[in-house]
Amino acid sequence: xxxxxxxxxxxxxxxxxxxxxxxxxxxxxxxxxxxxxxxxxxxxxxxxxxxxxxxxxxxxxxxxxxxxxxxxxxxxxxxxxxxxxxxxxxxxxxxxxxxxxxxxxxxxxxxxxxxxxxxxxxxxxxxxxxxxxxxxxxxxxxxxxxxxxxxxxxxxxxxxxxxxxxxxxxxxxxxxxxxxxxxxxxxxxxxxxxxxxxxxxxxxxxxxxxxxxxxxxxxxxxxxxxxxxxxxxxxxxxxxxxxxxxxxxxxxxxxxxxxxxxxxxxxxxxxxxxxxxxxxxxxxxxxxxxxxxxxxxxxxxxxxxxxxxxxxxxxxxxxxxxxxxxxxxxxxxxxxxxxxxxxxxxxxxxxxxxxxxxxx
Amino acid sequence: xxxxxxxxxxxxxxxxxxxxxxxxxxxxxxxxxxxxxxxxxxxxxxxxxxxxxxxxxxxxxxxxxxxxxxxxxxxxxxxxxxxxxxxxxxxxxxxxxxxxxxxxxxxxxxxxxxxxxxxxxxxxxxxxxxxxxxxxxxxxxxxxxxxxxxxxxxxxxxxxxxxxxxxxxxxxxxxxxxxxxxxxxxxxxxxxxxxxxxxxxxxxxxxxxxxxxxxxxxxxxxxxxxxxxxxxxxxxxxxxxxxxxxxxxxxxxxxxxxxxxxxxxxxxxxxxxxxxxxxxxxxxxxxxxxxxxxxxxxxxxxxxxxxxxxxxxxxxxxxxxxxxxxxxxxxxxxxxxxxxxxxxxxxxxxxxxxxxxxxxxxxxxxxxxxxxxxxxxxxxxxxxxxxxxxxxxxxxxxxxxxxxxxxxxxxxxxxxxxxxxxxxxxxxxxxxxxxxxxxxxxxxxxxxxxxxxxxxxxxxxxxxxxxxxxxxxxxxxxxxxxxxxxxxxxxxxxxxxxxxxxxxxxxxxxxxxxxxxxxxxxxxxxxxxxxxxxxxxxxxxxxxxxxxxxxxxxxxxxxxxxxxxxxxxxxxxxxxxxxxxxxxxxxx
Numbered sequence: 020x021x022x023x024x025x026x027x028x029x030x031x032x033x034x035x036x037x038x039x040x041x042x043x044x045x046x047x048x049x050x051x052x053x054x055x056x057x058x059x060x061x062x063x064x065x066x067x068x069x070x071x072x073x074x075x076x077x078x079x080x081x082x083x084x085x086x087x088x089x090x091x092x093x094x095x096x097x098x099x100x101x102x103x104x105x106x107x108x109x110x111x112x113x114x115x116x117x118x119x120x121x122x123x124x125x126x127x128x129x130x131x132x133x134x135x136x137x138x139x140x141x142x143x144x145x146x147x148x149x150x151x152x153x154x155x156x157x158x159x160x161x162x163x164x165x166x167x168x169x170x171x172x173x174x175x176x177x178x179x180x181x182x183x184x185x186x187x188x189x190x191x192x193x194x195x196x197x198x199x200x201x202x203x204x205x206x207x208x209x210x211x212x213x214x215x216x217x218x219x220x221x222x223x224x225x226x227x228x229x230x231x232x233x234x235x236x237x238x239x240x241x242x243x244x245x246x247x248x249x250x251x252x253x254x255x256x257x258x259x260x261x262x263x264x265x266x267x268x269x270x271x272x273x274x275x276x277x278x279x280x281x282x283x284x285x286x287x288x289x290x291x292x293x294x295x296x297x298x299x300x301x302x303x304x305x306x307x308x309x310x311x312x313x314x315x316x317x318x319x320x321x322x323x324x325x326x327x328x329x330x331x332x333x334x335x336x337x338x339x340x341x342x343x344x345x346x347x348x349x350x351x352x353x354x355x356x357x358x359x360x361x362x363x364x365x366x367x368x369x370x371x372x373x374x375x376x377x378x379x
Numbered sequence: 380x381x382x383x384x385x386x387x388x389x390x391x392x393x394x395x396x397x398x399x400x401x402x403x404x405x406x407x408x409x410x411x412x413x414x415x416x417x418x419x420x421x422x423x424x425x426x427x428x429x430x431x432x433x434x435x436x437x438x439x440x441x442x443x444x445x446x447x448x449x450x451x452x453x454x455x456x457x458x459x460x461x462x463x464x465x466x467x468x469x470x471x472x473x474x475x476x477x478x479x480x481x482x483x484x485x486x487x488x489x490x491x492x493x494x495x496x497x498x499x500x501x502x503x504x505x506x507x508x509x510x511x512x513x514x515x516x517x518x519x520x521x522x523x524x525x526x527x528x529x530x531x532x533x534x535x536x537x538x539x540x541x542x543x544x545x546x547x548x549x550x551x552x553x554x555x556x557x558x559x560x561x562x563x564x565x566x567x568x569x570x571x572x573x574x575x576x577x578x579x580x581x582x583x584x585x586x587x588x589x590x591x592x593x594x595x596x597x598x599x600x601x602x603x604x605x606x607x608x609x610x611x612x613x614x615x616x617x618x619x620x621x622x623x624x625x626x627x628x629x630x631x632x633x634x635x636x637x638x639x640x641x642x643x644x645x646x647x648x649x650x651x652x653x654x655x656x657x658x659x660x661x662x663x664x665x666x667x668x669x670x671x672x673x674x675x676x677x678x679x680x681x682x683x684x685x686x687x688x689x690x691x692x693x694x695x696x697x698x699x700x701x702x703x704x705x706x707x708x709x710x711x712x713x714x715x716x717x718x719x720x721x722x723x724x725x726x727x728x729x730x731x732x733x734x735x736x737x738x739x740x741x742x743x744x745x746x747x748x749x750x751x752x753x754x755x756x757x758x759x760x761x762x763x764x765x766x767x768x769x770x771x772x773x774x775x776x777x778x779x780x781x782x783x784x785x786x787x788x789x790x791x792x793x794x795x796x797x798x799x800x801x802x803x804x805x806x807x808x809x810x811x812x813x814x815x816x817x818x819x820x821x822x823x824x825x826x827x828x829x830x831x832x833x834x835x836x837x838x839x840x841x842x843x844x845x846x847x848x849x850x851x852x853x854x855x856x857x858x859x860x861x862x863x864x865x866x867x868x869x870x871x872x873x874x875x876x877x878x879x880x881x882x883x884x885x886x887x888x889x890x891x892x893x894x895x896x897x898x899x900x901x902x903x904x905x906x907x908x909x910x911x912x913x914x915x916x917x918x919x920x921x922x923x924x925x926x927x928x929x930x931x932x933x934x935x936x937x938x939x940x941x942x943x944x945x946x947x948x949x950x951x952x953x954x955x956x957x958x959x960x961x962x963x964x965x966x967x
Contacts, residue, residue, distance in 0.1 A: 054600075190383045246420065249405040249413025262421045266600040283417075287406040291399055298395050305388050321384065328387075332394040339401045 033303035066356040070363030077367025081375040089136020099126035100167035128361035135322035142191040143315035175347035186325025248282035255286030311376040429590030432617030436626035446539040449517035452505030458529030538668040548688035551579015552667035590617035618845030623652035640929035642689035648827035648923035651836035658689040694816040698899030701811035708774030710863040723757035729803040751870025763809025793817040822925035830914035830923040833859035884939035890950035891917035896934035911938030915946040
């Protein structure tokens with residue numbers, strides 16, 4: 020076997036799309052945090068560099084060993100999630116962080132990676148065709164961290180785990196009638212879900228349906244976000260020149276709503292560029308899944324692609340007011356060290372699948 | 380097998396396409412509207428009031444001015460935090476600031492707190508705490524400003540009329556602009572709730588008095604805190620307007636009517652300056668400035684029309700006050716001489732129509748002097764008959780009848796007949812009855828022409844606007860000979876100073892007044908308007924006046940008395956002025 024050359028084996032479009040998104044994130048972050056806390060852009064840059072290094076490191080490891088590590092990571096993630104629930108750092112009304120050696124880490128990001136690995140492994144070792152039993156078992160594997168995350172409460176991230184599971188299970192051959200049953204169960208669960216949602220989550224959903232119900236409260240964010248994006252028009256107001264973001268009319272502008280700042284300052288052209296970069300990114304991920312003949316690698320690639328695709332669409336849809344504000348960051352763009360590194364690790368896993376996988 | 384991956388891919392692509400469509404809708408289709416909303420988010424205008432120009436009388440007494448009311452307010456964004464010492468200001472918490480302020484204004488700190496909470500709106504606009512405060516206290520608080528961060532002393536300017544109803548019709552009043560007027564004023568920075576001049580000089584000179592409001596355009600952040608000033612313009616105060624009115628004389632005359640409807644105009648006969656312009660009943664312009672709707676409604680509903688300026692807008696039959704003019708015209712036309720005598724048997728015959736003199740048993744043989752003194756109707760009807768309509772009309776027109784004096788305040792033009800008249804009607808016209816109407820202002824101008832020996836002056840009331848002197852004497856010579864004027868003067872002198880004169884009530888030991896009474900018929904049977912016109916002093920006329928008492932009976936009664944009082948006031952005031960001027964400047 021010839022010694023694998025990392026540079027030659029990399030999927031460069033995937034790599035470049037990731038780098039472009041990270042770069043856009045840093046430039047937009049610089050503008051969004053000018054009047055907030057200029058250190059955040061620097062921190063984000065450090066995390067991006069760390070993420071790229073992690074990506075390359077992960078890409079050098081054959082993915083079956085990564086999945087082994089993921090299974091171990093799953094246990095750590097579940098333990099960490101329990102720890103967060105008991106002794107987490109409360110930020111913005113939710114306990115999502117755990118502080119280790121002075122770093123605030125978000126175990127839910129580790130949970131996303133690890134759950135993808137665990138689900139891919141579980142589905143790939145089944146000898147029989149995927150049936151009800153396998154679906155329920157794999158769902159249970161996801162349900163444990165998902166529930167723990169939901170209790171933080173972090174509705175957005177818990178739905179991301181569901182998306183990861185669904186992508187893998189769907190591609191692994193979920194029977195069609197189960198698909199229908201799943202859809203029916205979701206509908207049936209909606210009223211129950213409503214019951215267990217926190218007040219602020221209900222308000223967010225209500226406000227999504229009609230932002231006018233609470234224009235100064237929960238609806239404020241959606242209204243301001245739409246104004247922010249819309250006021251960008253064709254070419255935007257220019258970097259550092261968005262009045263909505265510079266004058267803080269837009270809340271959470273460095274995290275979940277950073278895409279709105281891109282819309283305001285770079286206009287339609289800039290916003291569409293970001294959409295296209297995500298299109299490229301996910302297309303390459305799905306291509307890697309498709310090109311891989313090994314079920315384990317294919318399921319894992321699909322799970323990771325579903326994760327990125329889901330978060331991208333839900334985040335952008337939410338800041339544009341077409342999806343409820345569930346609090347999902349935009350991968351590699353929104354502020355967040357754990358998320359940045361975790362996403363880059365996911366890209367590294369895909370590179371590994373491409374390098375070490377068996378192709379059709 | 381790859382079909383399921385393709386399904387996921389297609390779902391994703393559909394999602395992205397939806398996002399791009401949504402972007403297009405937000406940024407391209409509705410972009411302009413969102414851009415506007417973004418601008419509204421960040422821009423705020425802070426208006427700055429421009430004080431209205433003052434109205435002063437000829438002696439610089441204030442007829443209309445502005446009162447500055449001081450009040451204490453707090454700017455929320457500049458106040459220290461609710462509790463805990465602020466590092467920057469070294470003045471402690473908001474509570475401590477209120478406690479310090481409390482000692483100055485003698486309002487408990489809790490009360491200040493609750494007022495602050497009640498009035499706070501946005502962080503950059505002051506919330507009222509104490510209103511009003513006396514000026515010394517305002518200065519005291521200003522001195523303590525470094526110990527009172529966020530506390531400001533604000534001044535609010537409001538219109539004041541120190542003399543209340545005096546010269547109300549000249550001054551006019553303010554009110555909010557009507558819906559027709561507002562669009563025209565909007566571009567001058569007038570806002571719908573602003574008060575603008577609506578009548579009198581407040582109305583006519585509004586563009587000069589108004590000034591130009593200033594203001595600042597500021598950029599605010601999401602907490603409505605000021606980020607920076609994008610632009611500002613300082614206000615320009617309105618211009619001070621100095622009038623020819625003597626407010627003391629004005630007040631004196633107003634009081635003399637004792638609330639009975641009437642009007643009076645006093646002119647400086649050689650220059651045309653309006654020394655007084657009275658219309659009774661009057662009103663208090665303060666009620667309009669204070670937006671006292673109850674009082675304003677009462678004025679509007681009052682049957683006696685207190686808001687109407689009778690001096691310029693009221694048209695009345697002149698009655699006998701026209702006789703000096705008829706006489707002057709007749710003398711000039713050569714219809715009579717000073718010595719022409721007609722016999723008044725108590726009536727005059729026109730064909731089969733007999734018109735009586737007011738004195739049924741007749742004045743006997745009268746010349747112009749006696750005819751004026753006794754106000755003989757027969758003499759002037761005979762003059763009218765001999766003169767004919769054309770010459771009489773021309774004469775009346777020459778002294779300003781049937782046309783505005785060229786002046787302001789919504790003046791009426793009066794009336795002269797333009798149709799052919801019968802001989803009897805011409806005769807009636809010559810003695811001021813029939814189809815002739817004039818305003819008290821026209822009567823005063825007319826009588827000024829006699830007082831100034833033959834000049835038709837244009838009255839004016841504005842002496843100075845800002846730095847611009849508006850004094851202008853515009854006079855047209857009537858071409859009357861000294862003989863004519865002497866004859867009329869002699870007759871008018873007799874009216875007041877001869878024991879048999881009809882205006883004997885105007886006789887004064889202090890000053891030699893000349894005049895003419897008039898009693899004009901009205902459409903109400905048995906009711907007459909009383910007139911008294913004249914001038915004083917005889918030697919060098921300084922004031923010509925026309926006084927009208929609506930339905931006031933005879934001109935020889937109340938109007939003549941008012942005439943005497945106003946002339947005596949002027950004589951005394953004039954003497955005082957002379958005495959004051961005679962005192963050396965450096966004496967105590």
